[in-house]
Amino acid sequence: MTGTPTVAVIGLGLIGGSMARALSANGVDVIAYDRNAASIDAAISEGVVERAMGAQLSGIREAEIIVIALPGDAARELIRASASSFAHAMLIMDVGSAKQLVIAAAEAAGIGERFVGCHPLAGDHRSGWPASRADMFQGHRVFLCPSASTSDDTLRSAQAFWKSLGSVPIVADAAAHDSHMAWISHLPHIISSSLALTLRDASLSHSELGPGGRDMTRLAGSSPEMWTAIAHENAEAITRAISAFEERLSALKNAVTRRDAESFQLQFSAGSAWSSET
Amino acid sequence: MTGTPTVAVIGLGLIGGSMARALSANGVDVIAYDRNAASIDAAISEGVVERAMGAQLSGIREAEIIVIALPGDAARELIRASASSFAHAMLIMDVGSAKQLVIAAAEAAGIGERFVGCHPLAGDHRSGWPASRADMFQGHRVFLCPSASTSDDTLRSAQAFWKSLGSVPIVADAAAHDSHMAWISHLPHIISSSLALTLRDASLSHSELGPGGRDMTRLAGSSPEMWTAIAHENAEAITRAISAFEERLSALKNAVTRRDAESFQLQFSAGSAWSSET
Numbered sequence: 400m401t402g403t404p405t406v407a408v409i410g411l412g413l414i415g416g417s418m419a420r421a422l423s424a425n426g427v428d429v430i431a432y433d434r435n436a437a438s439i440d441a442a443i444s445e446g447v448v449e450r451a452m453g454a455q456l457s458g459i460r461e462a463e464i465i466v467i468a469l470p471g472d473a474a475r476e477l478i479r480a481s482a483s484s485f486a487h488a489m490l491i492m493d494v495g496s497a498k499q500l501v502i503a504a505a506e507a508a509g510i511g512e513r514f515v516g517c518h519p520l521a522g523d524h525r526s527g528w529p530a531s532r533a534d535m536f537q538g539h540r541v542f543l544c545p546s547a548s549t550s551d552d553t554l555r556s557a558q559a560f561w562k563s564l565g566s567v568p569i570v571a572d573a574a575a576h577d578s579h580m581a582w583i584s585h586l587p588h589i590i591s592s593s594l595a596l597t598l599r600d601a602s603l604s605h606s607e608l609g610p611g612g613r614d615m616t617r618l619a620g621s622s623p624e625m626w627t628a629i630a631h632e633n634a635e636a637i638t639r640a641i642s643a644f645e646e647r648l649s650a651l652k653n654a655v656t657r658r659d660a661e662s663f664q665l666q667f668s669a670g671s672a673w674s675s676e677t
Numbered sequence: 678m679t680g681t682p683t684v685a686v687i688g689l690g691l692i693g694g695s696m697a698r699a700l701s702a703n704g705v706d707v708i709a710y711d712r713n714a715a716s717i718d719a720a721i722s723e724g725v726v727e728r729a730m731g732a733q734l735s736g737i738r739e740a741e742i743i744v745i746a747l748p749g750d751a752a753r754e755l756i757r758a759s760a761s762s763f764a765h766a767m768l769i770m771d772v773g774s775a776k777q778l779v780i781a782a783a784e785a786a787g788i789g790e791r792f793v794g795c796h797p798l799a800g801d802h803r804s805g806w807p808a809s810r811a812d813m814f815q816g817h818r819v820f821l822c823p824s825a826s827t828s829d830d831t832l833r834s835a836q837a838f839w840k841s842l843g844s845v846p847i848v849a850d851a852a853a854h855d856s857h858m859a860w861i862s863h864l865p866h867i868i869s870s871s872l873a874l875t876l877r878d879a880s881l882s883h884s885e886l887g888p889g890g891r892d893m894t895r896l897a898g899s900s901p902e903m904w905t906a907i908a909h910e911n912a913e914a915i916t917r918a919i920s921a922f923e924e925r926l927s928a929l930k931n932a933v934t935r936r937d938a939e940s941f942q943l944q945f946s947a948g949s950a951w952s953s954e955t
Contacts, residue, residue, distance in 0.1 A: 520887045524952075539887075582879050583886050587872065587893040589933070593926040594868060595948035600921065601860050605954040608861050609798040609817075611899075614892045615865040620952035621889075623945035630933045630941050641930045643878065645923070648871040652919045655867070655908045663908050667901035670873035674802075674898035676883040 403427050407452065407462035407488075409477065411438045412622070413523060414494050415468025416447075416531025421564045423447045424533045430458055438528035460487050464560065467493040470628035475504040482508035490556045492517045496580055496625075497632040498544040498573040511548035515557040516573060518542040518580070519566060526622040537565035544573040581636035588626060589641060591618035681705050685730065685740035685766075687755065689716045690900070691801060692772050693746025694725075694809025699842045701725045702811045708736055716806040738765050742838065745771040748906035753782040760786035768834045770795045774858055774903075775910040776822040776851040789826035793835040794851060796820040796858070797844060804900040815843035822851040859914035866904060867919060869896035 403426060408419045411433040419429045419442060432452040433439050442448040452458045459465065459481075465488045467474045474493045478501070485491055491514045493501050498516040505514035519541040523530050541561045545554050558568045571579075595616045598605075605616065630637060654662035681704060686697045689711040697707045697720060710730040711717050720726040730736045737743065737759075743766045745752045752771045756779070763769055769792045771779050776794040783792035797819040801808050819839045823832050836846045849857075873894045876883075883894065908915060932940035 522888065524889075579885075582876060582881055583890050586875070587890045589929055590868060590872060590926070591889075591893060591952075592945055592948035593922060593929050594865065595952045596929075596944060597864070597918070597922040597925045598860060599947065599951040600925070601918075603857075603860055605952055607857075610800065611802075611869075611896045612861045612865045614895050615869060616948075616952045617892050618889045619945075619948040621949065623942055623949050626945045627938055627942040630945075631936055631938050634933050634936050638930060638934045640875070640879075641926065641933070644871060644875040645926065645930075647875045647878070648868070648919065648923065648926075651867055651871050651874075652916060652923075655912050655919070656916045658909055658912050660905055660909050664901055664905040666874060667870055667897075667904045667908075669877065670870035670897040671899065671901050673877040674869075674873045674883055674894045 404463035405430060405461050406464040406466060407431070407456075407459050408448075408466045408468060409452075409456070410468035411435075411442055411448075411528045411531070412468060413526045413530050414519065414521070414535070415466065416442065416528040417521075417533065417535035418466055418468065418494070418564065419447050420531055420533035421536060425563055430462060432456060433528070435528075441528060456481055456484060459484050462487065463489050464556075465491045467491070469493075470625045471495040471497055471501060471632045472628045474501050478504045478508050478510070482510045485510055485513075489513060490515070490553055490560065492557060492560075494519060495632075496584060496629050497577050498542075499577050500632050502544060502546045502573050506546050506548065511546040512550050513553050514546055515549055515554060516544040516546070517557065517561070518544070518576065519561075521566070522621070524617045524620040526625070534565070536561070539566050541566040541568050542571045542576050543568050544571055544576050577633050578636045581633055581640045585629060585633055585637045586640040586644060588618045588621070589630075589637065590644065591616055592626075595619035682741035683708060683739050684742040684744060685709065685734075685737050686726075686744045686746060687730075687734070688746035688751075689713075689720055689726075689806045689809070690746060691804045691808050692797065692799075692813070693744065694720065694806040695799075695811065695813035696744055696746065696772070696842065697725050698809055698811035699814060703841055708740060710734060711806070713806075719806060734759055734762060737762050740765065741767050742834075743769045745769070747771075748900075748903050749773040749775055749779060749910045750906045752779050756782045756786050756788070760788045763788055763791075767791060768793070768831055768838065770835060770838075772797060773910075774862060774907050775855050776820075777855050778910050780822060780824045780851050784824050784826065789824040790828050791831050792824055793827055793832060794822040794824070795835065795839070796822070796854065797839075799844070800899070802895045802898040804903070812843070814839070817844050819844040819846050820849045820854050821846050822849055822854050855911050856914045859911055859918045863907060863911055863915045864918040864922060866896045866899070867908075867915065868922065869894055870904075873897035
């Protein structure tokens with residue numbers, strides 16, 4: 400391989416679209432597929448994507464690097480169905496928020512050596528191509544989870560790839576990553592969704608919220624398809640995290656119900672101290 | 678009364694301090710008290726406050742307008758102890774997030790006719806004088822809750838006062854206001870605190886959070902003293918709101934635990950639709 404590689408991006412949503420923009424800004428040739436023709440048309444007319452691949456991923460054999468930027472279930476299905484046409488690629492990555500199942504799918508499809516499960520800690524409550532932006536990854540961490548058979552060369556290529564997008568790669572074990580994400584990302588989303596539904600049930604409208612209530616329901620607005628895949632994939636770890644939260648909420652509720660000011664002041668103070676750490 | 682009135686601000690925290698700044702920017706004479714001498718000194722040296730009142734509120738008889746910007750319990754205590762020295766004031770207001778008890782305290786102290794319970798829908802997760810700013814209320818709503826004996830003149834003065842700070846006054850019944858706030862403000866804060874404590878228990882640090890987790894724990898960082906007073910004051914309505922949330926969370930958790938994707942997709946979609954309303 401000489402010069403800059405061709406990168407195939409499958410899925411031009413918030414993350415895939417932002418990767419295509421950042422790659423294109425670096426002078427990389429990007430070919431892409433999205434089931435939504437309008438996203439592909441926009442990406443080509445904006446000069447971000449060189450050519451469209453068809454639904455059969457025609458042209459993917461030209462790609463040295465393949466990025467699968469789909470919800471977890473769709474990513475695994477694509478790997479099962481299409482891994483045989485990834486023969487030419489030296490690096491294959493996904494970008495989902497849970498890593499164990501997609502890595503197992505890559506191993507099962509015989510591409511484990513060239514596969515790295517990636518999870519950029521970036522995002523937005525908005526979704527889709529219109530929300531994508533070239534600086535999405537700038538300064539943000541990205542977790543890189545190798546499979547048991549990922550080669551050292553592949554992992555080094557993945558690190559260089561993400562650094563070129565401005566992010567800070569961190570190599571992590573997939574199981575530890577998924578458990579960690581259940582706490583810091585999946586639990587907050589589940590809570591935000593539950594709060595949105597609670598307020599909706601109480602016949603309140605989103606426009607009645609102040610700045611704090613808006614903060615607390617912002618995550619609930621993100622892609623239901625993506626979160627459905629994550630919840631399915633990481634159900635056990637998420638259930639454990641929700642249970643721990645339920646105990647904490649119940650303790651605080653009991654103190655409020657009993658008007659036990661000493662107890663809830665201690666809890667508010669401890670929560671405030673933790674949240675004010677930098 | 679001729680010319681601009683003298684306004685006494687008791688408590689130079691986030692809200693009181695911001696009111697003093699906004700009033701001073703409008704050319705109003707502000708006199709103030711805060712138990713923290715450093716806040717008073719800063720406010721005087723920045724030219725925001727004209728003179729300090731002592732702990733006995735010496736000089737408060739000059740004030741035509743009195744703003745009590747203290748946590749709810751301290752505001753009620755101050756009204757009980759000091760209402761007799763408010764004889765000259767034509768308008769007395771507090772700014773707490775729950776209104777029924779403070780209004781009852783004003784009625785009991787014989788100042789109900791000149792009292793309006795106020796709640797500006799503005800704030801910040803930071804607290805204290807250093808976080809205060811003159812444009813805090815610009816474009817934000819403020820709820821004005823009259824007591825049973827508040828005069829029409831008093832209510833009109835309060836409306837004019839808040840408009841002069843750039844806010845949008847909305848007259849509301851105190852009981853309806855408190856119940857409404859339990860949903861849109863107090864419940865989100867309780868949830869944010871519980872999430873912060875859950876993550877702390879799991880040995881996670883705040884710096885490990887991505888942007889979504891930061892949104893969800895920002896409220897938890899706000900003043901424990903203020904929230905202790907609010908939780909005590911509005912305990913019944915808050916308990917009801919937490920119970921409704923617990924049911925919603927439990928339903929979503931059960932769907933995740935059972936990996937019932939159809940069920941949680943429906944819930945995520947409904948929450949997302951509600952949160953995306955403008």
